[in-house]
Amino acid sequence: MKRPSLNDLAAFEAIASHRSFRKAADALGVSRSALSHSMLGLEQALGVRLLNRTTRSVSPTDAGMRLLADLGPVLRGLDAALDTLTEIRGAPAGVLRINANKGAVRMLLRSVVPQFLAKYPAVQLDLVSEGRLVDIVAEGFDAGVRLAEAVPRDMIAVRIGGDVRFVLVASPAYLDRNEPLAIPEDLHRHRCIRQRLPSGKRYRWEFAKHGDEIAIDVPGALTLDDNDLMVEAAAAGLGIAYVPESFARPMLDSGRLVLALEDWCPPIPGLALYYPRNRHVPSSLRAFIDILKDTARKARQA
Numbered sequence: 001m002k003r004p005s006l007n008d009l010a011a012f013e014a015i016a017s018h019r020s021f022r023k024a025a026d027a028l029g030v031s032r033s034a035l036s037h038s039m040l041g042l043e044q045a046l047g048v049r050l051l052n053r054t055t056r057s058v059s060p061t062d063a064g065m066r067l068l069a070d071l072g073p074v075l076r077g078l079d080a081a082l083d084t085l086t087e088i089r090g091a092p093a094g095v096l097r098i099n100a101n102k103g104a105v106r107m108l109l110r111s112v113v114p115q116f117l118a119k120y121p122a123v124q125l126d127l128v129s130e131g132r133l134v135d136i137v138a139e140g141f142d143a144g145v146r147l148a149e150a151v152p153r154d155m156i157a158v159r160i161g162g163d164v165r166f167v168l169v170a171s172p173a174y175l176d177r178n179e180p181l182a183i184p185e186d187l188h189r190h191r192c193i194r195q196r197l198p199s200g201k202r203y204r205w206e207f208a209k210h211g212d213e214i215a216i217d218v219p220g221a222l223t224l225d226d227n228d229l230m231v232e233a234a235a236a237g238l239g240i241a242y243v244p245e246s247f248a249r250p251m252l253d254s255g256r257l258v259l260a261l262e263d264w265c266p267p268i269p270g271l272a273l274y275y276p277r278n279r280h281v282p283s284s285l286r287a288f289i290d291i292l293k294d295t296a297r298k299a300r301q302a
Contacts, residue, residue, distance in 0.1 A: 008042040009071060011035050012050060016060045016068045017138050027097075027140035092284035093122035099136055100145035103227065103244060104271050105129040107161070108145070111295050116288055123284045132198030137276055142285050148269035155274040158289055161296060163267035166206075168260040169231070169248045170240040181260045184214050191239035192220035193230050205242045207264040218242075231257070 014024035015035060025032045043050055050064035060068055100108070105127050117125060128141070136144040147164070151157045179189055184207045195203040202223065204215040220239055224230050227247040234241035235256045251257040273292060275285060
């Protein structure tokens with residue numbers, strides 16, 4: 001049997017983990033046709049079919065599952081061994097892939113990313129912004145950034161910055177011509193700008209006060225899936241929006257939006273960077289975390 005190449009084995013591991021030629025090609029930075037060619041060559045060399053392919057899906061065969069289980073630790077060990085060379089050389093290098101929501105990416109671009117790229121020019125930083133909470137291991141990311149309460153329990157989390165607050169906002173004109181808001185239940189008599197989650201479900205607005213918690217499926221004719229758009233819609237008088245305060249702050253400061261039910265909108269734990277607990281941490285990720293912690297420390301002292 002001809003010994004397969006390391007590139008072909010890594011390609012198989014990516015395809016089998018992602019269950020997709022497209023996602024694996026994106027993660028590896030190659031074309032789907034190149035991956036398909038590699039898989040055909042690998043299966044011919046091993047004399048066994050590794051993947052079940054249809055027009056809509058890809059899944060490992062029984063033989064493929066056995067190879068994937070044995071191959072994963074080997075490839076991670078190789079990555080760790082190669083990463084130690086960058087430590088000896090004294091500077092991280094390679095690709096660092098981080099998945100985050102758009103608000104987190106915006107924050108990182110303002111504070112951490114400029115410092116990181118200036119200090120470690122040999123690292124290629126790949127920030128992927130999307131609303132859905134992904135499996136960072138299966139999707140080929142080194143780390144993720146989400147609200148601390150959404151971080152999976154089997155991950156190591158590093159807090160970024162302070163607490164955050166979701167707030168109710170509306171235009172002054174809207175509030176002037178509609179019934180006053182005293183408690184969350186009053187929202188049932190208002191037009192609300194609802195939010196569609198990446199899962200397809202609508203978000204139930206969550207409130208808390210003096211230990212009392214309530215979640216409301218608010219009424220409304222307009223549903224959006226982007227915080228910036230929800231803020232703009234509220235400023236246009238289309239209804240009440242419930243968004244992270246940072247997104248609404250510019251229009252709150254300008255007077256185009258005002259707050260409602262402030263005492264029902266307490267702060268919650270803010271963003272956290274997280275990564276797998278039982279895997280080698282690349283030197284580039286450790287360097288990124290160091291800058292994150294230093295930036296947070298300076299912000300607390302300011």
